[in-house]
Amino acid sequence: MELISLSVLDLSLAACLVVLLAILSWHLQLGLQKTLIIAASRSVIQLTLLGLVLKQLFQQSSLPLIGLISLIMLTVAGYEVMARQGKKFSGWWGMGIGTSSMFLSSFSITLLALFTIINVDPWYTPQYLIPLLGMLLGNTMNGIAVSLNNLTTTAHTQKGQIEARLIQGHTWQEAITHIRREALKSGLIPIINSMTTAGIVSLPGMMTGQILAGSPPMEAAKYQLLILFMIAAGTGLGSLAAVWIGSARLFDERQRLRLDRLKSG
Amino acid sequence: MISVKNLHSALFNPVNFEAAQGQCLCIYGESGSGKTLLLRAIADLDPNEGSLALDNQARSNIGADQWRRQVTYLPAESFWWHTRVGEHFESNDTDWSILGLSQQIAEWQISRLSSGERQRLALLRALDHKPKVLLLDEVTANLDEENTLKVEALIKSCLQQGLIVIWVSHDKAQRKRMADQSFVIDETGFHKEA
Numbered sequence: 510m511e512l513i514s515l516s517v518l519d520l521s522l523a524a525c526l527v528v529l530l531a532i533l534s535w536h537l538q539l540g541l542q543k544t545l546i547i548a549a550s551r552s553v554i555q556l557t558l559l560g561l562v563l564k565q566l567f568q569q570s571s572l573p574l575i576g577l578i579s580l581i582m583l584t585v586a587g588y589e590v591m592a593r594q595g596k597k598f599s600g601w602w603g604m605g606i607g608t609s610s611m612f613l614s615s616f617s618i619t620l621l622a623l624f625t626i627i628n629v630d631p632w633y634t635p636q637y638l639i640p641l642l643g644m645l646l647g648n649t650m651n652g653i654a655v656s657l658n659n660l661t662t663t664a665h666t667q668k669g670q671i672e673a674r675l676i677q678g679h680t681w682q683e684a685i686t687h688i689r690r691e692a693l694k695s696g697l698i699p700i701i702n703s704m705t706t707a708g709i710v711s712l713p714g715m716m717t718g719q720i721l722a723g724s725p726p727m728e729a730a731k732y733q734l735l736i737l738f739m740i741a742a743g744t745g746l747g748s749l750a751a752v753w754i755g756s757a758r759l760f761d762e763r764q765r766l767r768l769d770r771l772k773s774g
Numbered sequence: 775m776i777s778v779k780n781l782h783s784a785l786f787n788p789v790n791f792e793a794a795q796g797q798c799l800c801i802y803g804e805s806g807s808g809k810t811l812l813l814r815a816i817a818d819l820d821p822n823e824g825s826l827a828l829d830n831q832a833r834s835n836i837g838a839d840q841w842r843r844q845v846t847y848l849p850a851e852s853f854w855w856h857t858r859v860g861e862h863f864e865s866n867d868t869d870w871s872i873l874g875l876s877q878q879i880a881e882w883q884i885s886r887l888s889s890g891e892r893q894r895l896a897l898l899r900a901l902d903h904k905p906k907v908l909l910l911d912e913v914t915a916n917l918d919e920e921n922t923l924k925v926e927a928l929i930k931s932c933l934q935q936g937l938i939v940i941w942v943s944h945d946k947a948q949r950k951r952m953a954d955q956s957f958v959i960d961e962t963g964f965h966k967e968a
Contacts, residue, residue, distance in 0.1 A: 670854070672853070676817065676900075677900075677902075677903065678846070678903055761821070763838040764838040
């Protein structure tokens with residue numbers, strides 16, 4: 510099978526569908542058309558640039574440059590996590606919790622995959638490192654953003670319950686345990702669902718892309734499994750780290766609930 | 775004995791007092807005078823400064839959870855985190871009838887309780903882990919006279935067993951019935967009631 514190259518016209522047809530959706534949203538007064546068009550335009554610009562950058566990047570193998578690009582990806586993901594919070598932690602914590610959790614999970618799992626599973630030489634071969642890292646960052650970012658948001662908003666609405674437990678002499682860990690568990694669940698359910706239905710209900714995006722681009726289905730399936738496992742582990746570890754750091758930050762050294770460390774908006 | 779020296783925060787002026795075992799100390803103040811904040815600060819629920827000690831042991835040397843087990847705050851509004859009443863209690867020998875509650879109440883769901891039942895249960899819950907000091911914040915404000923007197927009788931029997939009670943109440947007759955010491959909190963600070 511040969512790779513069938515997509516023309517600008519082909520893509521414009523697909524883009525028309527999004528425009529159609531925007532028109533529908535405008536008619537039904539859903540108020541989503543503006544964000545939808547902005548998001549779609551952003552994806553066009555970002556992916557085109559990525560295509561151009563990757564083309565250049567794949568032709569060379571400078572570790573500092575690849576490291577720099579990885580850090581830029583991490584920073585943008587960290588910012589995105591912060592932007593999606595209804596109640597942000599104030600100060601450096603706002604960006605720090607999400608970014609450090611993503612760094613811990615995405616980077617370590619990508620490195621593990623590169624060193625022991627895929628075994629590329631050198632390990633920082635950009636053709637492998639950048640897509641894997643991007644895939645992991647994108648997914649852990651969602652998990653972390655959802656769990657953290659869930660943690661802080663629930664802590665806010667259930668202030669009375671948390672303090673009622675502190676009053677009874679419970680430790681801060683006991684007082685937040687329910688909320689912590691629910692927050693983690695909310696971050697992990699999407700990846701659990703997508704593993705459950707993978708291949709039966711849905712063909713995962715990456716596998717579809719690979720098959721359309723001409724890979725043998727079995728190879729595509731194996732890579733998809735690798736990615737799914739990595740995403741599950743990455744999202745799990747990342748959300749766990751974020752929820753743990755975040756919940757500890759909600760209390761001070763005297764185990765007082767410190768919602769003043771959150772700012773709204 | 776509990777001793778409170780120079781307890782203050784950004785939100786209220788320094789407070790000093792001591793209360794011995796079995797004593798009830800009543801506090802009165804206009805709304806907004808900082809009574810609730812004072813009780814919360816004693817229980818170490820909000821940031822505060824000052825030196826507090828229970829039986830000559832400094833609060834700063836005791837873990838916050840252990841301090842709150844011994845110095846337990848009971849707010850005017852109670853909150854519950856499990857589905858059933860009984861799940862909130864550590865001991866199995868709570869005498870529900872002492873406050874006129876059903877013997878089966880441990881099996882009841884929190885959602886079917888009236889606000890008065892919740893308030894009385896919150897008092898039993900606060901006594902459940904046998905604190906040495908109880909901080910009461912307008913706990914009988916939503917109760918009828920009969921239940922108010924039951925609560926007072928229960929507190930009196932606890933006082934006889936050595937409990938220290940610090941009671942914020944706007945009810946003058948109640949303060950008269952209960953207080954060994956009376957204090958007023960206002961914009962000038964915290965002082966003995968004349």
